Amino acid sequence: MPTERREPSPTQRDDIYYRFLAGAAATRLLQSVVDLNLPQLLASKGALAADEIITALALQPKRGSKWLLELRHVGLLEELSDASSSPVKYRAGPLMRALFYADGRMEFFYQDFLRISLNAQALDLVQVLRGLPVPQIPYPPQTLAEAHALERWMRDTARETIATIEQAITFEGIQRLLDVAGGDGTMAIHFARRYPQLHVTVFNLPNSAYIARQNVVRAGAGERVSIVEGDFRHDPLPQGYDLVQFSRVLADWPEDVCRMLLDKAQHALVPGGRLLICEPLADDNPDLTVAWEYKYLHYDDFGVELYKPLATYERLLSQAGFHILKVNRKTPDTIHAVIVAQRQ
Numbered sequence: 001m002p003t004e005r006r007e008p009s010p011t012q013r014d015d016i017y018y019r020f021l022a023g024a025a026a027t028r029l030l031q032s033v034v035d036l037n038l039p040q041l042l043a044s045k046g047a048l049a050a051d052e053i054i055t056a057l058a059l060q061p062k063r064g065s066k067w068l069l070e071l072r073h074v075g076l077l078e079e080l081s082d083a084s085s086s087p088v089k090y091r092a093g094p095l096m097r098a099l100f101y102a103d104g105r106m107e108f109f110y111q112d113f114l115r116i117s118l119n120a121q122a123l124d125l126v127q128v129l130r131g132l133p134v135p136q137i138p139y140p141p142q143t144l145a146e147a148h149a150l151e152r153w154m155r156d157t158a159r160e161t162i163a164t165i166e167q168a169i170t171f172e173g174i175q176r177l178l179d180v181a182g183g184d185g186t187m188a189i190h191f192a193r194r195y196p197q198l199h200v201t202v203f204n205l206p207n208s209a210y211i212a213r214q215n216v217v218r219a220g221a222g223e224r225v226s227i228v229e230g231d232f233r234h235d236p237l238p239q240g241y242d243l244v245q246f247s248r249v250l251a252d253w254p255e256d257v258c259r260m261l262l263d264k265a266q267h268a269l270v271p272g273g274r275l276l277i278c279e280p281l282a283d284d285n286p287d288l289t290v291a292w293e294y295k296y297l298h299y300d301d302f303g304v305e306l307y308k309p310l311a312t313y314e315r316l317l318s319q320a321g322f323h324i325l326k327v328n329r330k331t332p333d334t335i336h337a338v339i340v341a342q343r344q
């Protein structure tokens with residue numbers, strides 16, 4: 001006899017079940033759109049009828065029609081709202097407009113992360129869980145080329161993150177900012193330009209520090225931005241700062257490393273100095289968390305539970321002797337939360 005099943009309701013059960021399957025289908029649909037250069041086709045020709053798309057992409061007509069319908073279901077295509085046009089024409093839908101530039105190229109970060117996610121999805125998870133060797137993405141980056149690749153992701157997506165940080169804190173009274181793991185210096189250069197009283201130290205591993213140093217020289221910001229090389233797992237952080245920033249750093253590391261980093265931040269701050277954490281929270285970003293943690297499952301340099309809920313940060317900050325001043329949660333403009341805390 002089947003055992004009794006309680007909650008959720010039948011509708012919720014089916015919705016949950018199909019949401020799982022739809023996620024996998026949507027990933028493949030997105031990759032097919034990239035592989036077939038559909039966004040470029042629409043960017044160069046404008047809205048097209050189904051037959052025109054199918055011919056231009058050399059698709060089998062019946063399968064092509066089904067594919068176009070699926071692209072509409074997931075928001076990659078939409079019908080041109082001009083009712084007079086016959087046959088119906090299709091143009092980039094909301095998802096395609098969000099992920100691709102006007103010329104049809106996909107933003108580098110989205111393309112690269114899609115590629116890595118699909119590589120992971122192509123592997124047999126049971127075999128992976130039982131120890132199948134998987135080509136590894138080392139973290140942190142080991143070579144200059146790997147550091148360039150990571151810092152490009154960060155640079156390309158920095159503008160939104162900077163705006164999120166500036167919403168949460170005013171830099172007016174701050175003289176000395178330590179940007180721990182501060183990427184290629186993009187944020188430091190921006191803050192130094194915008195706030196004339198500010199001196200910024202970027203702390204990073206040697207390869208990324210080298211890239212940052214080049215950017216600082218190119219930007220003519222050498223007097224106000226300095227670069228310190230180090231590995232925060234083993235080296236102390238420099239000291240005497242009004243503000244220490246971890247932007248998009250703590251979600252790369254498990255709790256024990258984060259705890260150590262917050263202790264080091266305590267020592268880097270002057271009494272009463274502030275700490276700023278900018279990260280996507282697991283409780284605000286469930287889909288992002290599943291996608292990234294699925295990737296990390298395959299790469300052994302990454303630890304367990306890197307995306308954390310707010311409660312974990314609250315606990316870690318309190319244990320490290322910080323008092324939380326402010327938490328800005330995710331908004332329609334940003335996936336990140338910003339936590340500002342003060343050294344007690």
Ligand SMILES: C[S@@+](CC[C@H](N)C(=O)[O-])C[C@H]1O[C@@H](n2cnc3c(N)ncnc32)[C@H](O)[C@@H]1O
Nearest residue numbers: 140154181182183204205208231232233247248
């Ligand atoms: C995800 S990026 C964030 C960069 C920047 N904070 C931003 O928001 O644009 C992570 C950064 O952590 C740095 N990093 C990783 N491991 C590190 C370590 N052990 N010591 C110092 N920096 C490290 C990387 O080089 C990279 O710049």
